[in-house]
Amino acid sequence: MTREEKSIAIENLTAQLAGSNTVYMADISGLDAETTSNLRRACFKAGIKLEVVKNTLLEKAMEASENNYEDLSTILKGNTAILLSETANAPAKIIKEFRKKSDKPVLKGAYINAEIYIGDNLLDSLASLKSKEEVIGEIIGLLQSPAQRVISALKNQFKDEDAA
Incomplete structure (x- = not known):
């Protein structure tokens, strides 16, 4: 060479x-x-x-x-x-x-x-x-989890009010 x-x-x-x-x-x-x-x-x-x-x-x-x-x-x-x-x-x-x-x-x-x-x-x-994509996916999942609980609780609250 x-x-x-x-x-x-x-x-x-x-x-x-x-x-x-x-x-x-x-x-x-x-x-x-x-x-x-x-x-x-x-x-x-x-x-x-x-x-x-x-x-x-x-x-x-x-x-x-x-x-x-x-x-x-x-x-x-x-x-x-x-x-x-x-x-x-x-x-x-x-x-x-x-x-x-x-x-x-x-x-x-x-x-x-x-x-x-x-x-x-x-x-x-x-x-x-973990790959960058896997870590981002986990973070998004963690961030969505509390929001999903709030939405679910609100839906249940409205169902209870509609039933009353």
Whole structure:
């Protein structure tokens, strides 16, 4: 890879990192071609971009990024694939699903909404994170609940007055 190609690759990676609040890093080495293809297909269906990257290029892209990736550079050893998503828990769910059949992919770390997570032991916690849409739905439900009770009470009050 020439210096110019590396520079372009770093710029592309930096742009991808800047465009996503959710970046997972995983080790997918050792997966056969069919399993890797199935993983890519599952990621595509879930709206996740999966890309195998060179650690040195990813490290330089993280340094050039406006986001603070702090300690994530320490996990850049061996093979690294990045999973970029709009939904915080989607990559963790995909990894968890694939782990039912194999011991890979292994979660190295994640950057989610300016928070750093390092280690495969956090996979279950990350998979259980609620998406922005789920949290908004719960808040709306909580806000509607008291209003619905008031409306129901008023309806019952008017029914009682009409019956009298």
